[in-house]
Amino acid sequence: QLVESGGGLVQAGGSLRLSCAASGRTFSSWHMGWFRQASGKEREFVAVIRWSGGSTFYADFVKGRFTISGDKAKNAVYLQMNSLKPEDTAVYYCGADSGSRSILSAFSQTGSYNYWGQGTLVTVSS
DSSP states (O other): OEEEEOOEEEETTOOEEEEEEEOSSOOTTSEEEEEEEOTTSOOEEEEEEETTTOOEEEOGGGTTTEEEEEETTTTEEEEEEOSOOGGGOEEEEEEEEOOOOSSGGGGOOGGGOSEEOOOEEEEEEO
């Protein structure tokens, strides 16, 4: 089970830190991703972290603004979001993928993820 938290209302230029707590199993050899879905749009990839080694990969539109990290002891993944823009407004989802693909960009597709959280809403006002 994955449970996201940390969403809310923030002004443009502000920051939020999202958390994704995993329970029921450990994801030590998995990949953990953050996706988002704006109203009326498809779910899109934001970032992914490889639990083993900590390698990360980001969507171009968040590079330099968002940082994904993980805490193995807490079985949790985080998304630090800085310099938020109104277009970042969306429901943010955490996902877990059991695949072992070597290229991190391969984890940018929703179809391969085994588990999803319920999402947390981020609203950025202008």
